[in-house]
Amino acid sequence: MTIKDADIAIIGAGVMGLALAHNLASERKGPGGKRIVVVDGHYLAWGASGRNGGGVRQQWSTEMNVRLMQESMDICAHFAKRMRINVWMRRGGYLFLARTQAAARRLERNVGVQTRCGLGTEMIAPEEAAALVPELAADRFVAACYNPTDGIVFPWPFLWGYAHAAAKAGVAIHTSTPVTAIERRAGKAGGFRITTPAGTFTAQRVVCAAGAWSPDVARLVGASLPNRPQRHEILSTEPLKPFLKPMVTVSETGLYVSQSLRGELVGGISMPAEDDGGEVRLGSRLAFTTTMARALVELMPLLGHIKVVRQWAGPYDISPDGDPIVGELPDVPGFHVVCGFRGHGFMMAPVVARHFAAFLSGGPKHEFLTAWSPARFAAGAPPRRGGEEMFIG
Amino acid sequence: MSRKVILCRCEDVTLADVQHAVKLGYTDVEEVKRYTGFGTGPCQGKECLRGIVVAIAEAARLAPTALAPFTSRPPLVPTELAVLAGAGGAKRTR
Numbered sequence: 001m002t003i004k005d006a007d008i009a010i011i012g013a014g015v016m017g018l019a020l021a022h023n024l025a026s027e028r029k030g031p032g033g034k035r036i037v038v039v040d041g042h043y044l045a046w047g048a049s050g051r052n053g054g055g056v057r058q059q060w061s062t063e064m065n066v067r068l069m070q071e072s073m074d075i076c077a078h079f080a081k082r083m084r085i086n087v088w089m090r091r092g093g094y095l096f097l098a099r100t101q102a103a104a105r106r107l108e109r110n111v112g113v114q115t116r117c118g119l120g121t122e123m124i125a126p127e128e129a130a131a132l133v134p135e136l137a138a139d140r141f142v143a144a145c146y147n148p149t150d151g152i153v154f155p156w157p158f159l160w161g162y163a164h165a166a167a168k169a170g171v172a173i174h175t176s177t178p179v180t181a182i183e184r185r186a187g188k189a190g191g192f193r194i195t196t197p198a199g200t201f202t203a204q205r206v207v208c209a210a211g212a213w214s215p216d217v218a219r220l221v222g223a224s225l226p227n228r229p230q231r232h233e234i235l236s237t238e239p240l241k242p243f244l245k246p247m248v249t250v251s252e253t254g255l256y257v258s259q260s261l262r263g264e265l266v267g268g269i270s271m272p273a274e275d276d277g278g279e280v281r282l283g284s285r286l287a288f289t290t291t292m293a294r295a296l297v298e299l300m301p302l303l304g305h306i307k308v309v310r311q312w313a314g315p316y317d318i319s320p321d322g323d324p325i326v327g328e329l330p331d332v333p334g335f336h337v338v339c340g341f342r343g344h345g346f347m348m349a350p351v352v353a354r355h356f357a358a359f360l361s362g363g364p365k366h367e368f369l370t371a372w373s374p375a376r377f378a379a380g381a382p383p384r385r386g387g388e389e390m391f392i393g
Numbered sequence: 394m395s396r397k398v399i400l401c402r403c404e405d406v407t408l409a410d411v412q413h414a415v416k417l418g419y420t421d422v423e424e425v426k427r428y429t430g431f432g433t434g435p436c437q438g439k440e441c442l443r444g445i446v447v448a449i450a451e452a453a454r455l456a457p458t459a460l461a462p463f464t465s466r467p468p469l470v471p472t473e474l475a476v477l478a479g480a481g482g483a484k485r486t487r
Binding site for chain 2: 293305
């Protein structure tokens with residue numbers, strides 16, 4: 001199959017690339033055009049979009065992220081009906097637990113930000129957390145916060161939903177089609193010539209939505225991105241009758257665990273950073289399994305006899321200041337990136353893709369496009385500290 | 394008939410489910426695993442993988458030998474958290 005020339009080529013058919021393609025195809029105005037091509041080296045859900053824990057939360061520490069995720073949650077809540085696909089969404093809330101006073105104060109500060117955004121998060125005492133999750137060893141914690149409208153989804157149907165809707169709107173999606181070269185076209189025509197084993201095609205603009213693999217793609221146009229991959233592992237247990245309402249997270253260890261609509265407990269935990277040399281590593285490690293098992297049994301001692309059936313790994317995609325990188329690369333006009341989401345790209349994709357697509361189509365520039373601009377990493381730019389502190393895992 | 398032929402007993406995936414996935418264009422074993430959920434239950438594909446591969450091959454008109462099995466995931470058998478919590482002492486990281 002040959003690949004047709006495009007106005008916009010999106011590299012990466014993860015949730016970000018597919019959501020962007022769907023939104024671009026739905027935009028009526030602007031110079032975006034309708035010729036949109038998505039290419040990916042693997043099948044749908046091969047990368048981090050198929051490997052994440054499916055959490056969707058509105059509890060963040062910056063007003064922009066809270067508001068973005070309120071909007072994203074709204075898109076998620078209507079996704080099944082609009083896209084006609086079951087996404088196994090369950091809104092049982094997110095419970096953040098704090099073991100130390102320092103973590104409790106952080107949660108309290110963040111709840112203040114969330115309250116200003118109209119979110120119903122509340123600080124609660126350990127006894128109240130135990131009322132929500134009776135299996136919890138609540139005496140190990142000093143405080144908690146809970147927002148009942150956060151939730152979890154089954155990530156894979158989001159990809160199929162976006163992919164089917166985009167394809168229906170005329171987007172050409174080519175999976176198992178790795179990009180091997182990107183050449184900048186000289187002269188009046190401008191744009192890019194993209195090479196794959198399935199053939200060569202041109203695109204006026206390129207959007208790299210390859211997550212942790214984005215630096216490899218950017219290198220093809222001679223650009224260097226500052227984000228680095230970090231292996232993150234998840235395990236899943238045998239299915240149980242529904243008992244666990246919220247996603248439970250522990251601030252100090254990065255532990256998170258939820259019960260999916262399939263009944264399985266799904267969760268992960270922070271592990272010591274490894275020197276990966278910038279390479280994406282997806283192998284499973286016993287050190288993760290044992291660390292996670294100890295943390296889970298400590299959190300809910302009743303879980304000791306529950307069996308683990310599966311574990312896997314996916315890459316977090318981390319920028320130097322922890323914030324995403326979204327926009328046109330200053331040195332490569334026409335080449336855009338949307339990456340660096342640090343394990344939270346899945347839940348942010350619906351809203352980020354909506355606003356980024358509007359901007360690429362000549363619409364308004366959302367404030368995240370200024371805050372997360374790639375220009376902040378240009379040579380000579382002052383080092384910047386990201387504003388967000390509510391990261392998990 | 395194919396609606397009543399169960400290929401994956403852990404997750405109730407039928408022959409019709411597999412044929413439907415192939416019809417949508419999912420012909421890689423990993424894709425069919427994700428679309429149907431087969432092989433994600435307690436047996437982790439140890440019972441059903443071969444039967445599903447044959448079903449995919451037939452529906453997609455491929456040779457079964459053209460299809461690679463999906464990545465097998467640890468643990469080898471479902472293992473209690475309490476056992477894992479007490480394991481790997483030497484590799485303890487925290």
